Amino acid sequence: MINSLDFANSIPLLIIGGxxxxxxxxxxIFPKSQKGTSETLIFYFSLAAIxxxxxxxxxxxxxxxIIYNKFIRVNTLTSVLNIVLLTGIFITVLSSKNYLQQxxxxxxxxxxxxxxxxxxxxxxxxxNDLIVVFVGLELMSICFYVLAGFMRRKVESNESAIKxxxxxxxxxxxxxxxxxxxxGYTGSTNYTAITDVHPQKDTFYLLGLxxxxxxxxxxxxxxxxxxWIPDVYQGAPTVVTGMMSSVGKTAAFGALISFFSIFALxxxxxVVAMVAILTMLYGNVVALVQSNIKRxxxxxxxxxxxxxxxxFLSINSFSIRAVLFYLVSYILMQSGAFIIISMVEEKxxxxxxxxxxESYKGLGKTNPMLSLLMTIxxxxxxxxxxxxxxxxxxxxxxxxxxxxxxxxxxxGILLSLVGVYYYIKVILYMWxxxxxxxxxxxxxxxxxxTAAVISVIGLFAFGVYPDLILRYLRNII
Amino acid sequence: xxxxxxxxxTLSFAILALGSAIMMITRRNPITSALYLIVNFFxxxxxxxxxxxxxxxxxxxxVYAGAIMVLFLFVIMLLNLSGEKKMMExxxxxxxxxxxxxLMLFASLGITAFFAFFGKYKTMNPNAEIMGTIQSVGKxxxxxxxxxxxxxxxxxxxxxxxxxxxAQKKFE
Numbered sequence: 096m097i098n099s100l101d102f103a104n105s106i107p108l109l110i111i112g113g114x115x116x117x118x119x120x121x122x123x124i125f126p127k128s129q130k131g132t133s134e135t136l137i138f139y140f141s142l143a144a145i146x147x148x149x150x151x152x153x154x155x156x157x158x159x160x161i162i163y164n165k166f167i168r169v170n171t172l173t174s175v176l177n178i179v180l181l182t183g184i185f186i187t188v189l190s191s192k193n194y195l196q197q198x199x200x201x202x203x204x205x206x207x208x209x210x211x212x213x214x215x216x217x218x219x220x221x222x223n224d225l226i227v228v229f230v231g232l233e234l235m236s237i238c239f240y241v242l243a244g245f246m247r248r249k250v251e252s253n254e255s256a257i258k259x260x261x262x263x264x265x266x267x268x269x270x271x272x273x274x275x276x277x278x279g280y281t282g283s284t285n286y287t288a289i290t291d292v293h294p295q296k297d298t299f300y301l302l303g304l305x306x307x308x309x310x311x312x313x314x315x316x317x318x319x320x321x322x323w324i325p326d327v328y329q330g331a332p333t334v335v336t337g338m339m340s341s342v343g344k345t346a347a348f349g350a351l352i353s354f355f356s357i358f359a360l361x362x363x364x365x366v367v368a369m370v371a372i373l374t375m376l377y378g379n380v381v382a383l384v385q386s387n388i389k390r391x392x393x394x395x396x397x398x399x400x401x402x403x404x405x406x407f408l409s410i411n412s413f414s415i416r417a418v419l420f421y422l423v424s425y426i427l428m429q430s431g432a433f434i435i436i437s438m439v440e441e442k443x444x445x446x447x448x449x450x451x452x453e454s455y456k457g458l459g460k461t462n463p464m465l466s467l468l469m470t471i472x473x474x475x476x477x478x479x480x481x482x483x484x485x486x487x488x489x490x491x492x493x494x495x496x497x498x499x500x501x502x503x504x505x506x507g508i509l510l511s512l513v514g515v516y517y518y519i520k521v522i523l524y525m526w527x528x529x530x531x532x533x534x535x536x537x538x539x540x541x542x543x544x545t546a547a548v549i550s551v552i553g554l555f556a557f558g559v560y561p562d563l564i565l566r567y568l569r570n571i572i
Numbered sequence: 573x574x575x576x577x578x579x580x581x582t583l584s585f586a587i588l589a590l591g592s593a594i595m596m597i598t599r600r601n602p603i604t605s606a607l608y609l610i611v612n613f614f615x616x617x618x619x620x621x622x623x624x625x626x627x628x629x630x631x632x633x634x635v636y637a638g639a640i641m642v643l644f645l646f647v648i649m650l651l652n653l654s655g656e657k658k659m660m661e662x663x664x665x666x667x668x669x670x671x672x673x674x675l676m677l678f679a680s681l682g683i684t685a686f687f688a689f690f691g692k693y694k695t696m697n698p699n700a701e702i703m704g705t706i707q708s709v710g711k712x713x714x715x716x717x718x719x720x721x722x723x724x725x726x727x728x729x730x731x732x733x734x735x736x737x738x739a740q741k742k743f744e
Contacts, residue, residue, distance in 0.1 A: 097718060112726065119733070163719040204737050211730045218723065230723045234730055241734030256738070 101162040104169050107148040107155070107177050108217055114144035115210030122203030134201050138192050141206045145185045145213075152177040156567060161223055165287050168223040168353075171570040175419055176220040176349040183342035183426040184213045189546035190434040191334045198332065200246055209338070212238030216346035220353070225274045225284040225307075228350055232270065232314065235346060236263050239339055243331040255330025262313070262323045270310035276303025286357045304358060311354065314347040317404055318373035321397050328393035333440060333450075336389060337433025340396045341426045348403055348422060355410045364408045368503050371408075374401030375510040382517050388436055389450050391517060392429070395476060398514055399425055405507055406491050409498040416568040417490035423564055424475065424483035424557060431550035432472040435465060438543050455521055457530030466525045468547045475554050477518040478511055483557035578622065585618035602648045606641065613637040627709045 102109060118137050125133035155174040162169060188209065195201040215234030222228040240263065244256025278284050280300035281292045313320040328336045354360070378398030385391040403425070406418035439458065440450060459466040475484035488511060492504040557564055589612055596608035613636045620629035713721050 115726075116729075164716065166719045202737070204733055208730065208733065208737070211726060211733075214726060224720070226717070226720045227723065230720055230727060234723070234727045237727060237730050237734060241730075241737055244738055247738065 097163055101167075104155070104158060104160050104162050105167060105221075106151040107181070108167070108214070108221065110144055110148040110151065111181075111210055111217060112214045114141065115207045115214060117144075118203060118207040118210055122207070133203060134192075137203045137206050138188070141188050141210065142185065144210070145181050145188065149178055149181045149185070152181065157570070161287060165285055166224045166227050167218075167221050168286075169221065171567070172352070172415070172419075173221045175567055175571070176345075177217050179419070179423055179426060180213060180216050180220070180342055180346060180349070183345060183430060184209060184338070186427075186430050186434070186546045186550060187334060187338040187342065189549075190337070190430075190437065190543040192542050194332070194334045194437045194543070198246060200332070205242070205245060208238045208242055212242070213342075216342065216349075219346050219350040222350065222353070223286045225277065225286075228354075229270060229274060232310075232347075232350070233267065235343065236267070236314075239263075239335075239343060242335045243327060243339070245335060246332050249330070251330035252332065253330075255327045258323055258330075259327045266310050266313040266320070269306045269313075273303045273306025273308075273310065276300065276306065279303075286353070290357060304360065307354065308360075311347060311351050312370065315344055315351065315400050315403075316397055317370050317400050318377055318397075319370075321374065321377065321400075324397055325390050325393045328396070329387065329389045329450075333389065333433055333437035336393075337430045337437070340393065340433070341429035344396065344400060344403075345422045345426050348418065351407065352410070352415055352418060355407055356415070361409050364498070364500065367404060367407050368500060371401050371404035372503065372506055372510075374398070374404060375507055376401075379510045379513045382514070385517070386452050387450050388452055388455065388521070391452070391521070392432055392436070395514065395517070396429060398510070399429070399476075402488060402491055402507060402511070405495050405503060408495055408500050408503065411494075411498075412571055413497060414494035415571055416565065417487075417494040419568055419571075420483075420490050420561070420564055421487035424487040424554065427550045427553045427557075428472045428475040428482070428484055431547050431554070432469065432476065434543050434547045434550070435469040435472065438465060438547075452521065452524055453531060455524045456528040457525070459526040461530055464544075468551055469525065470522050471551050471554065473518040473522055475558070477515045479515075481558050482554045483561070484554070486558060486561045582619060582622040585615045585622065589615035589619065603645070606644050606648060609644070610637050610641050613641065624705070625703075627706045630706070 118141060121137050121140060122133055125136075152174050155169055155177075156171055158174070159170045161167070188206065191205065191209075192201075195205060212235045215231040215236075215238065218231030219228055219235065222231060240256055240260040243259050244252050246252035274284060276299050277289070280297055280303065281289045283289055283292070309320070312318075313323075316324045324340075328340055331339065375398050378394050378396070378401055382391050382394035382398065385394060403418055403421055406414045406421065408414070436450065439454065455469075458469075471482065475482035478484045478488040488508075492507055495501070495504040495507070592608045592611040592615060596605045596612060599605045599608060613632060617629040617632035617637075620626075620632060
């Protein structure tokens with residue numbers, strides 16, 4: 096039975112779920128002639144709701160409850176994840192306003208779908224039951240399919256949505272079948288009940304775990320199931336791509352942490368090592384030859400999924416902290432880089448030259464501020480010291496060395512050196528080349544600038560003083 | 573087997589299901605086949621009803637006959653198959669794989685039926701009698717599983733909003 100204590104301990108969830116509904120109502124309250132007013136109101140309301148949810152999540156950091164009839168957990172891990180996800184969506188909302196206006200897709204439904212997907216992601220992290228993981232994942236995915244196809248006039252956007260939808264729906268079947276097998280063996284879908292059963296090795300139980308793991312491999316875009324990432328990320332609206340590649344992946348990895356620790360998947364390090372190494376290899380090597388910046392960052396996001404996967408070699412308190420630190424820095428630098436891409440995006444009708452690396456030539460001369468921000472994001476993605484991306488990689492590879500997987504760490508470090516090449520290439524294009532053609536950085540969007548600056552400040556602060564994050568992670572397990 | 577009214581009705585539903593299934597695979601016109609499939613779904617749901625699984629019976633009609641079959645018919649009509657030629661394209665490997673899969677299905681069903689008639693599962697599990705009813709499903713849904721049940725409404729809402737966003741004719 097649900098009682099009032101449950102509501103008191105899940106305020107961030109309730110705020111975000113309710114905010115999605117209120118946003119939909121706000122859209123309908125105003126007449127069509129006052130569309131501008133309603134969009135502005137929705138924008139500020141969404142920001143306020145997210146800030147409120149972040150504040151309450153900080154209050155939940157010390158709690159340790161299982162609520163809603165054992166369906167939801169509230170503890171340090173889930174609260175940290177909530178804060179990370181909420182911050183990512185905050186940055187996304189902030190950077191969306193001008194982009195949506197410019198592309199003439201400024202509808203209130205965008206924000207409500209964003210809220211619903213955030214609700215699903217938070218549920219995935221807080222789930223204490225495989226059913227809630229499934230429902231949360233579906234809620235997130237359905238919103239992502241629609242958001243990917245939000246630019247209905249563009250063929251690429253529609254292509255991206257249909258590809259993502261077909262593959263996602265197919266992989267959902269894997270997840271559901273896996274849950275069914277686990278239920279068949281343990282007699283429950285509840286994490287608490289499953290850990291009480293102490294499941295032994297059984298063919299169907301292992302089959303179930305494997306199927307669920309496969310579904311997560313798809314959602315995180317790791318090696319054997321990464322082929323959807325470039326096409327989907329290229330076609331989707333740029334701000335949505337930034338959100339899917341950073342916040343969406345973070346949510347999937349967050350759910351994977353719980354899944355690994357609940358089912359004690361410490362005995363498959365070879366499988367995880369292979370997945371991680373092949374993901375890093377594929378992402379880094381294919382990214383070398385990309386000429387479209389969105390595709391390049393899509394492949395780089397595959398590589399980053401590989402780095403994070405290294406943290407799953409053996410789940411212990413140190414590796415969980417390492418993964419969470421990486422996720423914090425990743426969400427800031429990845430969404431930050433996509434904010435800059437959305438600002439640079441040319442507004443010419445010519446779609447072929449859009450987002451090419453060529454359009455970054457000489458950006459440092461025409462718009463030094465934007466180039467400086469982009470340079471910082473790319474340095475952080477490459478893992479160059481003063482920024483948080485370096486510490487993320489450092490802790491991840493340290494966690495691999497701690498469980499005696501030195502060779503995985505060495506391969507990872509070598510592959511991340513390969514990755515430095517294509518990040519530096521973009522930076523060289525920006526600062527050391529002359530601008531080609533007429534580059535018109537036509538609009539200055541203050542909100543997007545704010546979002547990018549917030550990300551940079553975060554990256555710099557956490558890079559110089561990583562204890563700002565680590566102090567919250569100490570209480571985990 | 574006892575020849576009471578219940579068994580006779582069950583048997584007639586079963587025969588109807590079998591007959592409509594055979595009719596479905598032997599028709600040359602895809603639309604006629606689809607219509608026979610609907611008859612088949614209804615008769616199977618009748619069998620479920622006689623096995624005291626009201627919930628499964630209703631879901632069978634709602635989901636299969638209601639939603640999936642309409643989708644089937646739409647696809648058939650939109651594809652606008654010219655006559656029966658495309659349906660009847662013969663590829664030997666298709667036939668062989670179809671025969672193998674059919675035999676596998678038949679074997680597994682046959683083993684189940686064998687155990688049902690001669691094995692230890694001759695009588696119905698007393699729990700099964702209450703498990704399939706709407707009452708027991710509803711009770712579980714609104715007590716133990718009330719939280720995920722509420723969450724599913726969010727998924728449906730997001731799907732509806734998404735469908736309108738993507739498919740509405742004029743969206744400004």
